[in-house]
Amino acid sequence: MTVRHQPMIDEWYPVALASQLPPGGRATQLMGTPVLVVADDPIRVVTDDGRDLPVTLRYGHVWTSLGQPAKQLFDIPEADQPGRRLIEVGVVRVRCSPLRAVENFLDIAHFPFVHTDILGAEPHTEVGKYDVEIREKEDEVWATKVQFYQPQAAKSATGGITTDYMYRVPAPTSSVLYKTCPARPGEWDVITLFVQPLQEDLCDVWPWMALFDDETATTDLIHFQQMIFLQDRSILENQIPRLLPLDPGREIPTRADLTSVAYRRWLKRHQFTYGAQLVAQ
Amino acid sequence: MILYDYILSPDAYKVRLLAALVGVKLELRAVDVHPGREHQSEPLRALNPAGSIPILIDGDLILTESAAMLVYLARRAAAEWLGGDDAVDAARVQQWLAFSRRLTEHLGGARATEMLLEPGDLPAMQRASTIDLRELEAALSERRILGQSHLAADRPTIADIACFPYVALAPDGGVSLDPYPSIRLWMRAIRMLPGFIEMPGIHRLHDLKPEPVSPAMPETV
Numbered sequence: 370m371t372v373r374h375q376p377m378i379d380e381w382y383p384v385a386l387a388s389q390l391p392p393g394g395r396a397t398q399l400m401g402t403p404v405l406v407v408a409d410d411p412i413r414v415v416t417d418d419g420r421d422l423p424v425t426l427r428y429g430h431v432w433t434s435l436g437q438p439a440k441q442l443f444d445i446p447e448a449d450q451p452g453r454r455l456i457e458v459g460v461v462r463v464r465c466s467p468l469r470a471v472e473n474f475l476d477i478a479h480f481p482f483v484h485t486d487i488l489g490a491e492p493h494t495e496v497g498k499y500d501v502e503i504r505e506k507e508d509e510v511w512a513t514k515v516q517f518y519q520p521q522a523a524k525s526a527t528g529g530i531t532t533d534y535m536y537r538v539p540a541p542t543s544s545v546l547y548k549t550c551p552a553r554p555g556e557w558d559v560i561t562l563f564v565q566p567l568q569e570d571l572c573d574v575w576p577w578m579a580l581f582d583d584e585t586a587t588t589d590l591i592h593f594q595q596m597i598f599l600q601d602r603s604i605l606e607n608q609i610p611r612l613l614p615l616d617p618g619r620e621i622p623t624r625a626d627l628t629s630v631a632y633r634r635w636l637k638r639h640q641f642t643y644g645a646q647l648v649a650q
Numbered sequence: 651m652i653l654y655d656y657i658l659s660p661d662a663y664k665v666r667l668l669a670a671l672v673g674v675k676l677e678l679r680a681v682d683v684h685p686g687r688e689h690q691s692e693p694l695r696a697l698n699p700a701g702s703i704p705i706l707i708d709g710d711l712i713l714t715e716s717a718a719m720l721v722y723l724a725r726r727a728a729a730e731w732l733g734g735d736d737a738v739d740a741a742r743v744q745q746w747l748a749f750s751r752r753l754t755e756h757l758g759g760a761r762a763t764e765m766l767l768e769p770g771d772l773p774a775m776q777r778a779s780t781i782d783l784r785e786l787e788a789a790l791s792e793r794r795i796l797g798q799s800h801l802a803a804d805r806p807t808i809a810d811i812a813c814f815p816y817v818a819l820a821p822d823g824g825v826s827l828d829p830y831p832s833i834r835l836w837m838r839a840i841r842m843l844p845g846f847i848e849m850p851g852i853h854r855l856h857d858l859k860p861e862p863v864s865p866a867m868p869e870t871v
Contacts, residue, residue, distance in 0.1 A: 386685065389685050457685065458685075459684050459685030459766075460685070460766070460767060461765060461766065462764060462765055462766070462767055464824070483853075485853075485854060573767070586680065587682070588680045588681065588682040588686070588688070589680050591682060591685075591686075592656070592657040592658075592680050592682075595657060595658055595684070595850070596657045596658075596850045597850075598850075599658060599850030599851055600850045600851070600853075602765070602822070602850075602851065603821060603822070603851050603853075606821065
């Protein structure tokens, strides 16, 4: 791997669900490098040449890095909040850039067309004005005051509601979404997308949730999220160009794409370019 | 009628789809297939020793093969979905129901391996899928020349429903449908059926509504 990907090599990535690790371990890869997640106690991650990689167990997943992370894995304080149910959704492989998987997660405008009658519905297609910033202290991308009309915002929603959203990108291939919690007004449901970059145009996606919902069966919560993500998958696999363009020229963003614009700018600032296209073609 | 269901299972979707098309209400029981592997748990193996999904229960009747479920739903609610009565039509429906097992094995296997990381020989399943799709394309082209849009009759039957889901989801397993125009037209005909329901990866037809025609600018201009 070339040195130009060093900033992303030094980041944390999910490589397995700790609860689903088979006795023989999980042979997988990270940014083109084969790694084995070993089901020892404690869990280890090793490379083919026997190098032990750093390991963090958090949010149900095994996290590792091929390099030397300068920071600990990002914090999601809600994960430790009493009363939340932590839902492991499992893995889905997608033939797309890991950065495209995150960018799609940040987009609201596609809801009525891809998640029809669930996360959006025609004619309620307008994305209202919302705020986007790159928070310097946390070094994260945040979108706030996002609102959207949704026929069935969550498994626990019984009718259409206007849902409030916040989006957060704390790492190049991870995103955290906060949305109106139908079961407990005043709190936010937390839905995350943890993306494991296998290659520049191939990734394993591990959705995970921390919800207030005392009624819905766990299986139904998993299936709701799998349904949403599998609706996205066929779109993601057909996006062109396959790598995410970081230079202007190839794609023309609209106001609804402000989160994506900030995400791309933040990626470029940090040289997080694994899965990105740098020169407009 | 109780259906042990999984939102991502094309075989379970066949049953939900036909039930929606013929107006039968199903009581759905969600099974945590991925990642939980609940379909292979003791309670579900007691219902279906094969450890597969879907399972349909109606009173004392327990069905574990989706083709049998389609026959049962059609016979109960809308017999025209069984196709014609003569020897050729009846056999043709059975031929496609049996053929759909090959689709489950090949296209379904490729999809499970490519998308959900199940073990399997992906290139071999993709090659076998291509042979299946070519056979289906040839049959549908022949039907089209005869002026018919569906597999086994001059109307949709359970044969179409049995074959449709795995074919429509072929791209999930890395198998393109671009080379098969007759298959694509046939899929569109199925998606146009009144009462059609979608599953993740199979979108509804709202992207294909006809262009509005303005009286001031006729289409022929």
